[in-house]
Amino acid sequence: MPRLLNCLNTLLLVLLAAPAWAGELLPAPEGLTGREIARRAEDTLRSSKTHMRAEMTVTSPRLSKPRVVAFESWDDLDGKRSFIRIDGPAKDRGTSFLKLHPNLWMYVPRVERTMRIPPSMMLQSWMGSDFTNDDLIKESSALDDYDHELLGIETAPPGHPDLNAYVVQYVPHEEAPVVWGRIVAWIETEHGTPLQQDFYDESGERLRTMEFGDIRRSGARYVPHLWVMTPLDKDGHETRVRLIAIEFDTEFDDDLFTKRNLTKARR
Amino acid sequence: MLVVRLAWRNIWRNTRRTGIVITAVAVGIAGVLISMALNYGLVYTMLDTAISTDLGHVQIHARGYVDSPELARMLPNDGRAALRAVEDEPRVAGWAPRLRSEGLVSSPYASVGARLVAIDPRREASVTLVADSMVDGDYFADEPRRVVIGQAMAKRLKVGVGDKIVISAQDLEGDLAGEAMRVGGLFRTASRELDRGTIFMRLEEAQAMLGVGVGLSEIVIDAGSRVEAEHLGDALAAALPTLDVQRWDELQPMLVYMLDATEQSAVFVYLAIFIAMAFGIANVLLMTVFERVREIGILMAIGLSRSRLVAMVVCESVFVTLVGLLIGYALAVAGWYWLRDGIDLGGFAEGLNAYGMASTIVPVLRIEDFTVPTAVAILTALLASAWPASRAVRLKPAEAVRHR
Numbered sequence: 208m209p210r211l212l213n214c215l216n217t218l219l220l221v222l223l224a225a226p227a228w229a230g231e232l233l234p235a236p237e238g239l240t241g242r243e244i245a246r247r248a249e250d251t252l253r254s255s256k257t258h259m260r261a262e263m264t265v266t267s268p269r270l271s272k273p274r275v276v277a278f279e280s281w282d283d284l285d286g287k288r289s290f291i292r293i294d295g296p297a298k299d300r301g302t303s304f305l306k307l308h309p310n311l312w313m314y315v316p317r318v319e320r321t322m323r324i325p326p327s328m329m330l331q332s333w334m335g336s337d338f339t340n341d342d343l344i345k346e347s348s349a350l351d352d353y354d355h356e357l358l359g360i361e362t363a364p365p366g367h368p369d370l371n372a373y374v375v376q377y378v379p380h381e382e383a384p385v386v387w388g389r390i391v392a393w394i395e396t397e398h399g400t401p402l403q404q405d406f407y408d409e410s411g412e413r414l415r416t417m418e419f420g421d422i423r424r425s426g427a428r429y430v431p432h433l434w435v436m437t438p439l440d441k442d443g444h445e446t447r448v449r450l451i452a453i454e455f456d457t458e459f460d461d462d463l464f465t466k467r468n469l470t471k472a473r474r
Numbered sequence: 475m476l477v478v479r480l481a482w483r484n485i486w487r488n489t490r491r492t493g494i495v496i497t498a499v500a501v502g503i504a505g506v507l508i509s510m511a512l513n514y515g516l517v518y519t520m521l522d523t524a525i526s527t528d529l530g531h532v533q534i535h536a537r538g539y540v541d542s543p544e545l546a547r548m549l550p551n552d553g554r555a556a557l558r559a560v561e562d563e564p565r566v567a568g569w570a571p572r573l574r575s576e577g578l579v580s581s582p583y584a585s586v587g588a589r590l591v592a593i594d595p596r597r598e599a600s601v602t603l604v605a606d607s608m609v610d611g612d613y614f615a616d617e618p619r620r621v622v623i624g625q626a627m628a629k630r631l632k633v634g635v636g637d638k639i640v641i642s643a644q645d646l647e648g649d650l651a652g653e654a655m656r657v658g659g660l661f662r663t664a665s666r667e668l669d670r671g672t673i674f675m676r677l678e679e680a681q682a683m684l685g686v687g688v689g690l691s692e693i694v695i696d697a698g699s700r701v702e703a704e705h706l707g708d709a710l711a712a713a714l715p716t717l718d719v720q721r722w723d724e725l726q727p728m729l730v731y732m733l734d735a736t737e738q739s740a741v742f743v744y745l746a747i748f749i750a751m752a753f754g755i756a757n758v759l760l761m762t763v764f765e766r767v768r769e770i771g772i773l774m775a776i777g778l779s780r781s782r783l784v785a786m787v788v789c790e791s792v793f794v795t796l797v798g799l800l801i802g803y804a805l806a807v808a809g810w811y812w813l814r815d816g817i818d819l820g821g822f823a824e825g826l827n828a829y830g831m832a833s834t835i836v837p838v839l840r841i842e843d844f845t846v847p848t849a850v851a852i853l854t855a856l857l858a859s860a861w862p863a864s865r866a867v868r869l870k871p872a873e874a875v876r877h878r
Contacts (some may be wrong), residue, residue, distance in 0.1 A: 384652030
């Protein structure tokens with residue numbers, strides 16, 4: 208009998224030691240750091256000047272049918288500014304957002320009013336989605352606010368059976384303004400495409416997950432054109448962003464990022 | 475003196491009838507006094523709760539801060555003049571500096587708007603009760619970057635002691651500042667507003683986060699009592715002409731309004747009770763007059779003057795009222811003594827906390843609660859005796875002695 212108990216013990220230990228994700232991890236090559244991989248993933252999704260058109264579909268138990276929001280955005284990374292214009296649905300058309308570091312302004316054509324979104328509204332839902340206003344203006348802190356630990360390589364990660372991914376764990380610095388306990392990210396080995404990000408609280412419960420799909424080539428980048436955000440603590444909620452067009456390293460007119468431009472509902 | 479003795483004897487000739495009137499007066503007065511004492515107890519408890527949880531007796535701000543509480547409206551010169559005036563004032567029982575701002579507190583599960591109140595933990599404890607209202611964790615133990623939040627807010631954020639939260643607020647430059655802190659402790663006070671929406675931080679940490687140097691928004695002062703607060707407020711206002719020095723009643727006019735409303739409702743309750751009492755007394759006296767027609771006729775026949783007859787009836791009325799009043803006062807004081815430890819409204823506490831009330835109500839009896847009813851009761855007794863007295867003097871002795 209002691210032998211059986213021993214076996215059980217060992218099994219228990221293995222189970223406890225197993226990471227939260229089920230797949231087997233291969234060791235990552237020497238000399239590669241988690242931070243480097245995290246940077247590659249960042250660089251895949253953003254450039255110094257990025258222009259995109261996208262369609263966001265919000266599903267929620269409160270909505271009888273999914274809400275579809277079409278928008279166009281211009282992001283000037285170095286200038287820490289960006290501009291977003293809502294093109295649909297018709298009732299929100301012309302609603303615009305201007306981020307001028309560190310503020311976020313919103314223009315609502317229906318009431319012809321420009322308002323600065325106060326800090327107290329920063330974590331409210333953006334256009335009814337599972338994204339917050341804060342998600343719009345947050346500067347890339349994915350590199351500076353976290354320690355990155357490369358956990359290994361997963362072959363055929365969930366949702367991408369023909370790819371390999373580095374699994375990187377982001378642990379926020381104690382003083383970083385991050386609510387998460389940690390983030391686990393799957394980043395494609397060859398091109399640095401982000402495949403999935405899981406957000407955990409400090410007790411280790413997974414609270415939300417962001418899945419990336421429909422990877423298409425855009426210049427040197429392999430860009431996911433479908434982003435799906437699922438809050439796991441809210442049943443039936445999901446936000447999908449489908450990129451229609453994306454341009455990296457373009458040029459923008461400086462006039463774009465002015466409050467005057469907010470009120471110009473260009474249709 | 476004769477009529478006084480006569481009147482005193484008369485009222486005890488029919489003890490049952492007199493007893494009924496006295497009981498009515500006594501119970502009425504005692505009921506009014508006790509219910510008013512509870513009302514005042516409720517209002518005073520509310521005042522003291524507001525003052526001791528957050529408000530303090532006197533607050534000092536920069537000009538105009540109360541009307542538009544912006545971070546930039548700090549006390550001029552890092553509050554040096556105000557601090558000196560407060561330290562020089564011997565009537566100050568305790569004082570604490572604060573920095574206030576509005577911000578957002580988020581956990582992985584939720585985020586709520588909050589009032590950031592940055593305090594010097596040791597000093598704050600000398601003015602307000604938050605340190606004594608902890609239900610979990612510590613009130614600013616040694617570790618840095620700990621905050622103290624209300625139990626209700628913790629519930630909304632789904633966090634407990636030791637969990638991380640992120641506080642964001644606009645700093646002095648207008649930039650959005652964010653800091654991660656850990657929950658050091660949870661408090662629970664009688665004020666739902668405080669429990670749901672206020673986060674206490676260490677003063678130095680908030681000053682660094684908001685980029686205000688050693689700036690302060692307010693100084694909150696404990697004057698020892700509400701009465702002292704008046705003098706202290708005036709003295710500090712005189713010493714600091716360029717600042718806004720405000721007492722609790724100026725900062726929270728709503729509380730004063732509640733006190734006024736209680737006082738006004740008291741007037742109506744007294745009025746109703748005394749009108750009822752007047753009819754009761756008049757009715758009984760009238761009965762005694764009708765019952766004693768023959769006796770009164772004989773008194774008049776043997777030479778009792780009409781004015782003395784009136785005096786006798788009035789005295790009877792006043793005696794009955796006074797005896798009832800005294801017994802009523804005795805009952806009220808006994809009731810007040812019996813309830814001196816307060817009535818525990820534990821079962822309703824949740825609802826009352828919404829109005830900033832504590833769950834225990836201690837009745838409050840004041841001197842004026844006795845003097846005013848006494849005066850009004852005697853007046854009522856005089857008025858109530860007018861009618862029976864007028865009936866008595868109109869009797870004709872010759873007819874009255876033959877009345878049966």
